[in-house]
């Protein structure tokens with residue numbers, strides 16, 4: 001589904017991402033973790049077309065999409081959320097999702113269908129006519145996920161969609177991520193909350209100082225002494 005080979009990103013003298021390779025199978029949830037500044041968001045940005053990688057290749061369904069702009073990658077099937085949620089405050093929830101759908105749909109009718117389905121799966125349908133500016137944070141996060149889903153991704157990149165949620169909201173968000181996966185979408189998720197990563201991930205990749213430190217099943221990876229050491233002093237947000 002998604003294959004990344006030897007991706008690197010340099011900012012002047014700083015190598016934020018160094019030689020990262022990973023692959024994501026259909027219907028798989030891959031957790032991407034690492035201490036602050038490890039390079040996770042930069043990696044996402046390179047995969048989703050917000051910035052071009054300095055080296056390496058990104059393929060989706062076998063097609064090379066390296067360095068393509070975000071709107072093209074969106075059509076190729078890569079959808080993403082942003083760490084900072086910025087909906088169009090003056091638009092309704094539904095119209096915000098429609099903006100995502102219009103990136104992908106072939107017609108207005110199709111965009112409407114993509115929008116309604118995204119509102120349904122995220123549980124936002126009952127408040128579709130509310131203004132986005134009126135939403136509390138958990139619903140704004142859901143709106144961000146709905147907007148990305150409305151682009152009909154094959155692979156969805158989620159960047160810290162749980163930050164700022166209380167424990168029961170986190171539980172609901174975990175259920176949403178599983179429902180997204182069950183609908184056939186592969187998910188690559190950056191998340192600081194370890195309980196979320198452990199609950200949803202089929203596999204985990206750990207980044208540290210831009211490099212891949214470990215990869216494997218959640219329990220194996222968390223028992224890896226190199227991973228424990230990388231996190232020492234950072235504290236786990238369990």
Ligand SMILES: Nc1ncnc2c1ncn2[C@@H]1O[C@H](COP(=O)(O)OP(=O)(O)OP(=O)(O)O)[C@@H](O)[C@H]1O
Pocket residue numbers: 011014016034035036037038039040041042043
């Ligand atoms: N546009 C940029 N220009 C220069 N340096 C950058 C840029 N974006 C990120 N960096 C640097 O790259 C490194 C990796 O940052 P990145 O945001 O990718 O880490 P992260 O793992 O996502 O961290 P966090 O968990 O805090 O979001 C950091 O040292 C950061 O300062």
